[in-house]
Amino acid sequence: MAFTFRGGIHPDYMKERTSASVIVSDMPKPERVVLPLAQHIGVPCQALVKVGDRVLEGQKIGDCESGLCAPIHSSLTGIVKAIETRWHPNGTKVLSVIVEGDGTDDKVELTPFEGEIDDLSPEEIIDRAREAGIVGMGGAAFPLHAKLRTALDRRVKTVIVNGCECEPYITADHRAMVEYPRFIMMGAALIRRCLGVDDVVICVENNKPDAIATLRATCDGSGISVQELPTKYPQGGEKQLIRAVTGREVPPGKLPMDIGCAVFNVDTCASLYRAVFRGQPLIKRVVTVSGSAVANPANLLVRIGTPYQDLFAYCGGFSSDPYKIINGGPMMGTAQHSLETPVTKNTSALLAFAENGGEETILDDSACIRCGRCVSVCPMRLQPTRLYECAVVERFDECAKLNVMDCIECGCCSYTCPSKLYLVQAIRMAKRSIPKEGAKK
Amino acid sequence: MSEKYLVNPSPHYRCGDTTPSIMRDVIISMLPVLGGAVVFFGFRSLMLTLVSVAACIAFESLFNLITKRKNTVGDLSAVVTGMILAFNLPVVTPYWMVVIGAFFAIVVVKCLFGGIGKNFLNPALAARAFLFSWPTIMTTFTKPMQEIYYQFSFVFGEPMFVDGVVSESVDAISGATALKSLKEGVLPDIELWDLFIGNVPGSIGETSALLILVGFVYLLCRKVIRWHIPVCYLGTVALLTYLFPAAGIDNLTYMGYELLSGGLMLGAVFMATDYTTSPLTRRGKVIYAVGCGLLTVVLRTFGDFPEAVSYSILIMNVMTLVLDRYLKPRRYGIGGEHA
Numbered sequence: 001m002a003f004t005f006r007g008g009i010h011p012d013y014m015k016e017r018t019s020a021s022v023i024v025s026d027m028p029k030p031e032r033v034v035l036p037l038a039q040h041i042g043v044p045c046q047a048l049v050k051v052g053d054r055v056l057e058g059q060k061i062g063d064c065e066s067g068l069c070a071p072i073h074s075s076l077t078g079i080v081k082a083i084e085t086r087w088h089p090n091g092t093k094v095l096s097v098i099v100e101g102d103g104t105d106d107k108v109e110l111t112p113f114e115g116e117i118d119d120l121s122p123e124e125i126i127d128r129a130r131e132a133g134i135v136g137m138g139g140a141a142f143p144l145h146a147k148l149r150t151a152l153d154r155r156v157k158t159v160i161v162n163g164c165e166c167e168p169y170i171t172a173d174h175r176a177m178v179e180y181p182r183f184i185m186m187g188a189a190l191i192r193r194c195l196g197v198d199d200v201v202i203c204v205e206n207n208k209p210d211a212i213a214t215l216r217a218t219c220d221g222s223g224i225s226v227q228e229l230p231t232k233y234p235q236g237g238e239k240q241l242i243r244a245v246t247g248r249e250v251p252p253g254k255l256p257m258d259i260g261c262a263v264f265n266v267d268t269c270a271s272l273y274r275a276v277f278r279g280q281p282l283i284k285r286v287v288t289v290s291g292s293a294v295a296n297p298a299n300l301l302v303r304i305g306t307p308y309q310d311l312f313a314y315c316g317g318f319s320s321d322p323y324k325i326i327n328g329g330p331m332m333g334t335a336q337h338s339l340e341t342p343v344t345k346n347t348s349a350l351l352a353f354a355e356n357g358g359e360e361t362i363l364d365d366s367a368c369i370r371c372g373r374c375v376s377v378c379p380m381r382l383q384p385t386r387l388y389e390c391a392v393v394e395r396f397d398e399c400a401k402l403n404v405m406d407c408i409e410c411g412c413c414s415y416t417c418p419s420k421l422y423l424v425q426a427i428r429m430a431k432r433s434i435p436k437e438g439a440k441k
Numbered sequence: 442m443s444e445k446y447l448v449n450p451s452p453h454y455r456c457g458d459t460t461p462s463i464m465r466d467v468i469i470s471m472l473p474v475l476g477g478a479v480v481f482f483g484f485r486s487l488m489l490t491l492v493s494v495a496a497c498i499a500f501e502s503l504f505n506l507i508t509k510r511k512n513t514v515g516d517l518s519a520v521v522t523g524m525i526l527a528f529n530l531p532v533v534t535p536y537w538m539v540v541i542g543a544f545f546a547i548v549v550v551k552c553l554f555g556g557i558g559k560n561f562l563n564p565a566l567a568a569r570a571f572l573f574s575w576p577t578i579m580t581t582f583t584k585p586m587q588e589i590y591y592q593f594s595f596v597f598g599e600p601m602f603v604d605g606v607v608s609e610s611v612d613a614i615s616g617a618t619a620l621k622s623l624k625e626g627v628l629p630d631i632e633l634w635d636l637f638i639g640n641v642p643g644s645i646g647e648t649s650a651l652l653i654l655v656g657f658v659y660l661l662c663r664k665v666i667r668w669h670i671p672v673c674y675l676g677t678v679a680l681l682t683y684l685f686p687a688a689g690i691d692n693l694t695y696m697g698y699e700l701l702s703g704g705l706m707l708g709a710v711f712m713a714t715d716y717t718t719s720p721l722t723r724r725g726k727v728i729y730a731v732g733c734g735l736l737t738v739v740l741r742t743f744g745d746f747p748e749a750v751s752y753s754i755l756i757m758n759v760m761t762l763v764l765d766r767y768l769k770p771r772r773y774g775i776g777g778e779h780a
Contacts, residue, residue: 011454011456091448168454239773239774243773249773250774251774251775252772252773252774254774322446323446323447324446324448324453325446326451326453330451330452330454331452331453331454332451333451333453334451335446335447335448335449335450335453336446336448337445337446337448338446351453359453359454360455363459366460366516367556367557369460369518369557369717370716370717370721371463371716372716372720372721372722372726375721375722376667376723379773380773381770381771381773382770383722383769383770385721386721386765402769406772409451411451411452411454414452414455415452415454415455415456416456418458418459418462418463419459419460419558420455420459422450424450424451424452425450428450
């Protein structure tokens with residue numbers, strides 16, 4: 001079995017800018033943090049605090065009753081200055097709690113668990129994951145406790161820990177694997193205990209040999225295996241990763257759990273370890289700050305809610321004027337319009353691109369020459385050019401016949417297109433339009 | 442914040458390849474063939490190519506001007522069409538015919554159907570088929586390396602006819618192609634080695650398998666094309682000619698001559714691989730190429746013309762529409778190994 005999937009691209013990874021920089025953990029506290037009350041997929045939190053309240057670092061400030069909700073904790077000790085809608089990295093305005101720091105180091109923590117992993121029941125692990133507000137930190141931000149609960153109910157057989165980090169520029173997970181492999185291993189062991197599975201495999205692309213070596217040494221004897229995978233985008237895509245590791249494919253419209261797999265990000269595992277054994281809620285995360293406009297690219301341990309401008313300022317500001325700011329990687333990240341937007345639980349990178357920085361060739365789109373590259377790179381084996389043709393004339397019914405809903409929006413088609421067509425962008429539009437069409441009928 | 446940042450949907454990363462850069466690679470890959478043409482058939486072959494390219498560019502510009510469209514000659518695809526068209530002509534072709542061919546290729550086949558990416562036939566091949574309205578000229582293949590090729594009147598004049606009959610000078614240097622002999626069931630009076638390097642009568646760009654293969658390797662290395670179409674096309678022809686040789690000729694010898702003769706190499710590498718007129722999917726490409734090979738052998742064996750590559754590819758061009766419609770890549774999660 002070849003440990004890979006069909007399709008995909010080999011972009012310029014640009015990871016060498018930060019892959020050797022040790023995570024900076026002593027960044028000065030921000031003056032204020034902006035904490036959106038929806039940092040996960042699911043039901044938004046309700047504020048548990050009022051304007052004027054003093055909150056402590058680690059104090060829960062948002063929660064709700066829903067099973068699909070992850071509570072929000074304050075990442076700073078200080079006064080609640082406002083609860084108002086603010087820009088969220090996803091481009092919408094979201095009700096957020098703004099905490100202004102008072103300079104003190106007071107904090108509260110959860111009760112750490114003292115004992116062996118096997119003394120914990122699955123329920124306890126799930127409860128602790130929920131109380132710590134942990135979400136999938138690779139990008140999707142699905143509440144961890146909800147995923148564990150479903151995986152437990154569905155009797156998952158294989159747990160895949162995703163350390164691929166296939167997006168260009170990002171090295172946050174890479175550094176985490178090199179610097180605290182034990183947290184990741186222990187987090188994976190907690191998930192193994194919770195789901196009662198035997199098969200746990202940590203997957204890393206072979207462009208991170210140091211991470212593979214460290215993890216292998218750490219996991220030796222733990223029963224957790226480390227699988228080296230070829231470097232190819234989107235290797236870290238859930239469906240591609242499952243195909244690469246198990247040789248199996250997730251049928252359309254089904255979940256990985258339907259074929260007995262569950263995928264967790266490496267940093268999610270580390271956060272679970274910190275929550276259970278150290279009592280730390282999810283209030284900090286590693287963010288790679290990079291891109292051609294950043295003076296000193298770095299990996300920073302950042303308090304969630306820190307505005308972008310603080311991160312860039314810490315990295316020496318801009319070496320040249322950026323024309324684009326991206327939350328996440330260049331392939332699937334979201335372009336930002338303001339530097340006041342905060343880091344959220346799933347912000348793995350913050351990129352600033354300079355004009356002529358070499359990242360993007362912005363050219364007018366021209367006619368499709370039917371070169372077929374989009375078809376050969378599509379990891380879901382769709383035909384992007386045909387979907388595009390149908391989408392731009394709003395023949396969404398045709399798009400549906402061509403399985404448009406299978407698209408994972410990885411962007412390989414747009415990346416590779418020599419005619420510079422906005423392929424995935426048009427396909428995304430078609431995907432959004434299909435449920436609406438269905439509702440009309 | 443007074444700064445204004447560009448906010449647009451992902452991906453924010455694009456590869457450097459563009460349509461002109463791909464076409465530039467195709468042009469580069471054909472330069473060895475052009476060089477070979479000059480060596481074997483003299484400067485008239487270079488002149489034919491230049492006239493063809495210039496005419497293609499001119500017709501495309503003119504069409505865009507008249508129909509008030511953006512001028513698209515910058516994508517360099519007209520240059521590629523012009524070169525391939527010239528490669529398919531015998532060196533004695535009059536220049537006016539080249540211009541007619543260019544008009545047919547660019548205006549009728551390409552622009553009237555919507556320009557680059559929209560034509561359903563390979564423009565250069567369709568033009569060649571059209572130029573077979575003058576069958577005598579199109580099949581007057583002269584021997585390579587003749588002194589006459591260096592005469593001014595041959596390079597710049599119209600060497601083909603004098604007073605309506607084939608001129609004596611051309612008649613003297615005309616040679617039978619290997620395909621013609623093979624069709625008559627006779628082993629050609631041409632060495633396989635000469636066929637391989639291109640030292641034989643034929644259209645200016647088709648004779649040298651060696652130089653065409655050099656271009657093929659370049660295209661593969663630059664990832665402009667993938668191996669499927671040329672390999673499956675040539676493989677099909679090889680297999681069929683090996684299995685069904687002409688009476689009295691050894692299997693392998695027959696296969697060698699069939700593979701290296703006529704426009705097969707040129708067609709398999711530079712024409713059947715045309716993006717626009719070949720299928721999008723890998724499976725489609727394989728079926729398309731096998732179809733080309735099958736038709737080539739069948740038409741060469743049973744048709745009246747000794748050559749069949751152009752028509753085979755044109756027929757499969759039409760089939761591309763069907764292949765693309767019905768051959769989807771296997772959907773992720775369906776049909777494979779799962780659950």
